[in-house]
Amino acid sequence: MDTDFDDLIEIIFNVFGITDTQIFSKNRKSEICDVRKILAFELKNKGMGFQEIGMILKLHHTTVIHHVEKYKDRLKFDKTFKSKVFEFNKWKELFKRDMKKTLTLDNSKLLVLNNAMVALDAFNLQDIPKKSRALISICKEVRTDLLKKAVDKREKDKEFVLKLPYHKAEAIHDFLKGYEIYFPDDFGSYEANAILQITNELHRQLL
The missing domain is CATH 1.10.1750.10 (DnaA protein, C-terminal DNA-binding domain)
Incomplete structure (x- = not known):
């Protein structure tokens, strides 16, 4: 498209x-x-x-x-x-103003983000409160894109820029903020720091 x-x-x-x-x-x-x-x-x-x-x-x-x-x-x-x-x-x-947001990731951050979003696999949209369904649905779509990127970039040690529409960037930001609260012990210090960096990068652009 x-x-x-x-x-x-x-x-x-x-x-x-x-x-x-x-x-x-x-x-x-x-x-x-x-x-x-x-x-x-x-x-x-x-x-x-x-x-x-x-x-x-x-x-x-x-x-x-x-x-x-x-x-x-x-x-x-x-x-x-x-x-x-x-x-x-x-x-x-x-919308004539530029609302596209960018997320710069290397292989390590891409892996951390993918691992954090594994939790999405357990969600059944029918069991989620209606107000949260859109956010989870959007995050699942972004995760599909991220998995494709992970396959494409697995042999390359270069940063790449993921361009996101505003609502997708906002959904990932909100998901990661919630993840940080509800699953604080899921990752070690490097992973937790990577999640914090990604969240902060998105937050700056969403202000």
């Missing part, structure tokens, strides 16, 4: 608290369907065809056409939907 789409997902999360995992799911809840309509319309405005949008959103192109047409109708007659679009557009303007 291109940067433009990632940015739209970032805005969607900040406005509605809905992740890309939820958008790509079969969930038919009205708030998620409304987000799909907004995304379909935004991508069409970028000059994409219905087939291409369907591939990105994992929808049949006829469903994309339906979303775009419904977007226009709802914008005219539905005050609630109109307010959602207003909030989305307001955030879109704010």
Whole structure:
């Protein structure tokens, strides 16, 4: 997916608290369907065809056409939907500022971070309080990216920069802060210091 789409997902999360995992799911809840309509319309405005949008959103192109047409109708007659679009557009303007955050990792820090995030494997989203599900879901997505990085970088002793949208950087920061509180004895002094450095690096950028 291109940067433009990632940015739209970032805005969607900040406005509605809905992740890309939820958008790509079969969930038919009205708030998620409304987000799909907004995304379909935004991508069409970028000059994409219905087939291409369907591939990105994992929808049949006829469903994309339906979303775009419904977007226009709802914008005219539905005050609630109109307010959602207003909030989305307001955030879109704010997002023109650079909200990408960076995390610089070497192999050692990457290993420590991966080891800390092993705890995510034990979480079943259905058993987690609703307000925490988005954070855990986002952290699991980032962990998948980190595992790929670990495979790619295992033979190389060079630092690399992991670029994160604001909400993903914030989720990792909050997870590590909680980890530091609830599992203080899981690591030795080096690992604990590495976690502290990563957390502080993210905290400075999130201020």
